[in-house]
Amino acid sequence: MYTALTDTVTDSLHPLLEQNWQRFEEKLNAVEGVSPELLTELTRVSVGSDFVSEQLSRSPVLLQDLLTSGDLHRSYEPDYYATALTQRLSGIDAENDLHRELRLFRNREQVRIIWRDLTRRADMRETTRDLSLMADACIDGALNWLYDSACERWGTPYGIGESGEKEQQRLVVMGMGKLGANELNLSSDIDLIFSFPENGQTDGEKKCLENQDFFIRVGKKLIQALDNMTVDGFVFRVDMRLRPFGSASPLAASFDAMEMYYQEQGRDWERYAMIKARIVAGDKQAGAQLMQRLRPFVYRKYIDFSAFESLREMKEMINREVRRKGREQNVKLGSGGIREVEFIAQAFQLIRGGRDSRLQQRELCNILPLLPDSVGMPQEAVDDLLNAYEFLRNAEHAIQAVADRQTQELPMDDKEQLRLAYSMGFEQWDAFYDQLEAHRANVRRHFADVIAPAEEQEEGQTENAAEEWLELWDGALNQEQGIIFLAEKGYDDAEAAYKQLVDLYRSRTVQMLQQIGMERLRAVLPTLLAEVSRTDNATETLSRVLTLVSAVLRRSAYLVLLAENPGALKQLVRLCSASEWFSEKLAKQPILLDELIDQRTLYTPPDKGQISNELRQQLLRIPEEDTEQLMEALRYFKNAVTLRVAASEITGALPLMKVSDYLTWTAEAVLNVVLEIAWRNLSEKHGVPMKSPGVPCDPNFIVVGYGKVGGIELSYGSDLDLVFVHNADPNLFTDGDKQIANSVFFTRLGQRIIHILNTFTPSGQLYEVDMRLRPSGNSGLLVSSLKAFTEYQKKEAWTWEHQALVRARVVAGDPTLQREFEAVRAEILESQRESGALKTEVVEMRQKMRDHLGSKNTQNTEKPVFHLKQDRGGIVDIEFMTQFNVLAYAHEHPSLTEFTDNIRILEGVEACGLMSADEAESLREAYISFRSVGHSLTLQGRSSEIADDELRESRDLVATSWDKMMLDA
Structure with missing residues (x-):
């Protein structure tokens, strides 16, 4: 019986047929009503599905039942x-x-x-x-x-x-x-x-x-x-x-x-x-x-063309995921795949469904035939899409039928390719693949007509210009000729630029490149070098850009991205010219090059609500139990938003204060998600801690941000000063099968949060966390109860800890506990203090910081410098003055405790009559100037020190205010 059936399949599939046939051959002998037609079908099924073969072998009565009932053929x-x-x-x-x-x-x-x-x-x-x-x-x-x-x-x-x-x-x-x-x-x-x-x-x-x-x-x-x-x-x-x-x-x-x-x-x-x-x-x-x-x-009542943009953004997000995970041969997500057909139909549903109730259906095959009449889509296009959709879905089913496994990837193994082609009715893989590609090409074309934005038509370089740059790269010009050529093209230090190119060419990485990698490098170099030559600091920009090129040589798909997206290449050069930080960030994580493709999003960072929603949307696609992938996604998201913020600041699209807002909002969104992940991990294992007998925590835990994150003043690379507080009975236990004490649960929760934030993964560190501002510092408990926190602040905290509390703010966690914490914070800050003693303690602490952290430690006597933060007249002087005003006068003016950022505290100090309008405005302007220069230095890869003669007027104004407020009797 088996021998006769082998004639129906190609020789290459005989081993597979024999393997599956042997699984159920004995059971088949006991089945009644087996016809030649059934055996032919069984051959096709046993080749196409290991799952069916396994089920038939495990259950002797299954095939008989399906035959006797007639269910198999009806x-x-x-x-x-x-x-x-x-x-x-x-x-x-x-x-x-x-x-x-x-x-x-x-x-x-x-x-x-x-x-x-x-x-x-x-x-x-x-x-x-x-x-x-x-x-x-x-x-x-x-x-x-x-x-x-x-x-x-x-x-x-x-x-x-x-x-x-x-x-x-x-x-x-x-x-x-x-x-x-x-x-x-x-x-x-x-x-x-x-x-x-x-x-x-x-x-x-x-x-x-x-x-x-x-x-x-x-x-x-x-x-x-x-x-x-x-x-x-x-x-x-x-x-x-x-x-x-x-x-x-x-x-x-x-x-x-x-x-x-x-x-x-x-x-x-x-x-x-x-x-x-x-x-x-x-x-x-x-x-x-x-x-x-x-x-x-x-379904909106009006014709909603905004749906096009939304679907473009969703499609681009999917495209990025496809590129990151190498899913180009995915019949669902790859270019020209099932998802693009779905997007075409759903675009028109979202746009016109409110007006045309016929479009308010779910099934794609019912929607597409309506489009010629409803939106004027050519009938030929609809026919192409329906045919492609059916072919792609059949291919998807044939892929999944093999092992009852969720995948839409085309097989890479020759035998599996032949199996798929056979299941789809083809004798050879090439014939199947050609037809698949024809359908996908149709989908790509119609998708571009409907949804894909028109690509900018860039005037490419002439062939001769490209050849000139490649002659330089290939060494056809000697050193003298190469330097002259680079100088003519606009490089400010042509000799240094020439050396950079020669060093890259001779590097082991370039010399060991495979052919495809070298072809991709040569495809992008002429455009890249020409674009760099147009910058004001061409040689410095070249150094930064080549650092990135070196980093991606072994992952040359990124070179293709730049070659095929001239707009992204132009933005890369522009931003690297302005910022060393930018080039270093991309070199460490080149996957962020994706963010350069769409200038609309590159220079328009998401607002606070969008940041949170974009993050949650990205995490929806990751299994909750896959903590490693979640950590990678968090790092990518944080770096991508930071990159967009930096691009906007470099180009002047965002002022300083907004930059800090965006960076702080990003940290808050990340912290809220990290808390959820850590809570879920622990509660699944141990159950939920009990706030009081019979009352579970929900979650009765907050993350308090101090310093820059508390003051909504984060910069690039800022660490996070955090304190963890809970509000549950520490003597109770969790309600799970593996119970632990509440105190242990919350300590582990804090440790888990720090682990997710601090751990270095292939994408780097999410944030560096500093917990030293918690009660009793490093010797104290990692997580405090609100009661213990309150008692410590009232009875044991030093003045500098109350200063830090001025900038403390809940950044993640339980809203109810947040309000309770804010009440405690206000009570502590509004406590009446003896002004003279307070002033003495603040001044002494400030002097200690200057002595230990000021610029005198640079040992630079020939070129004196000014430390933006720590030197006299700098940022910390302004911060200490605002903190002093809050601690000294909040008992009379409770409104001073409302805000945690220095700008609004200074506005409050002015409003309460504690400082003249001119002085307050001068301090605010100086503070913004200092921080703006600090941001610029960070983006240029420099420290927080400037020449001693810079910002002299602002520094003198701050120093004068300090002496007047803090030193005068």
Whole structure:
């Protein structure tokens, strides 16, 4: 029997066919009704799917069941899965039995679906529909069983309906993405959102639960029922990160909370996601009401062309991810892939869906045919896209059918390539790949017509000009000729420039380059050298740019990026000319070159809300348990925003104060996410600490920023002065299986936060953390309770610690505890102090700092310098004066404690009549000048010292104010 079947496949696939055939050959002998047609199909399936072969070998009755029932060769009615699974689950008493029955059901139906897909008994749309219906049935069937079980244990949840009467509450499960659109692939995750109609509580006899708590517990059970891997496999991988606020939020939210979030917080990418949203399980009648309430967020009443820009940004984000992870051969995410077809359809849905209700559908194959009439898209384009989409989805299914594994990557192995081609109906890989490329080329072309921005048409160099630069590079010009050539082109120190190029050419890295790397280097050098020659400091700029080139030679894809994006190359040269810091940052992390491509975002950093949302959006794509990848993503995000801020400052698009705002907002966003990650890691292991008996922390923990981060004055490379405070009973324990004392939990939480921030990864360090300002400094506890912190500040803290408290501000954590901390801070700062003693202590501390940190330590007598921060008349003098005013007069003027930044404190000092308007303005101007010069020095890679004759007027004004305020009797 086997020998006859080998004639239907190429010789190269015979070993694979034989291997899988041997798995179930004995079982096949016992199957009745095996026809030649069935054997032909079995051959195709056994070559295309190791998963099906394994299932048939493990379950002798599976193939017989599929044949006897006729299910293998018929299309199901829409209600089949729900009916069949309901019967299967009837009489189940134990949760373990529920898990087993769900998995056995899924495995049987997955075999049937793969079989029908590979043999083309089902087309692509039937395959995706069946997978989605099966998912619906599994979610709903498991939920119904778990809901009933939960009601028996904790009572039935109730809320007050519109009639004023009690109404039973059920969970509403919203399916997102491919599940919502009835377009699941063979190994999709399912993206879910849980909601319930109203707050209330259960009617349990022994224990009542709040409705939210009840549904969170049910939701967790549902995820386990579907997602857990057992000996029988899994049902579906579940992803809950698309819910409002992502992983930081409760697992289930009320309808009111959902509506409020999308009205006030919803972002463009969430509009995009919500197009496909569908109620897949639970209370579908209530779910319909929820969808109606959310519809205005998705579909605008007006024609919304802003959707194009949003989708461009999302596509560029995906492109960056593709480039970083080398996914160019991904049939979903790669250029011309499935995602681009989806974006085309959804762009018009977002733009015109509010006006044209026909576009308010989820299924892509229903939307595309509407576009000629709705938006005037040529019919030929629609036909191309539909054909490409079907081919790409079939290829995706054939890839996933092999091992029931979530991947869309084209195989690299010859045997696997031939297997994929065979499953797609081709005898050879090249024939399949040619057709795939033809479809992808069509998608790329139509995507560019609809969404991709028009590329700037750059006038390239003439061929002769490029050849001149390459002659210099190749050594065709001798040293004298090369120096003359560089001088003619505009290099200010042509001899030094020539030496830099020769050193690079002779470097071991260049000499060991493979051919493709050398070709890429030669492709970009002429344009790069010509652009550098146009700068005012060409030789210095060349040194900086070549440092970056050296860093990326072994990763020459970055050279391609510059060669193919003249605008990005031009910005690189411009910014490296202005800043050594910029070139060093790119050399250390060249992946940031991506940020140079789009000038609209390069010189427009995101605002505070956008920073937080962009960060959370990027982290949504990373599994919560993958801490290493999360840490890398955090570092990339922080560096990318910092780069954009620096670019904006260098070009004058951002003033100094705004620069510090953006850098501080970035740190705050990162700290909030790091706290969430650390909290999740610990609470999953040990449970949640208890604030008081029976009351869990949520989280009753804050991160307090001191110094620059507290004063909203971060600069490039600033470290973070932090203090951790909690507000839970240290004698209580966590509520998990591996209980630990609250005090231990919070100490480990602090350690985990520091680890995530401080650890050096391939992308460097996130932030350097300084904890020395905590109570008792390095000898004190890492995390203090609010009570202990208060007692220390009242009874033991030194004056300099109260000075530091002036700039203290909660930057992450629990809002309730934040308010309590702010009250404590105000109480301490508003305490009445004896003015003379206070002044003496502040002056003595300032003198110690000058002695230890001032410029005299440079031993430079020939060229005296001025230290911007520490020398007399510098930044710290201004800071100490503002702190003195707060500590001396806040008991009379409580408003002085409101702000933590020096500029607004000085405004407050002026408003309270403690300083003249002219003096306050002079100090503010001096402070801004000093910090602006400091930023510029950082960007130029220099220390905080300037020539002794610079900024003399500002320094004298500060020194005069210091003497008048702090030294006069």
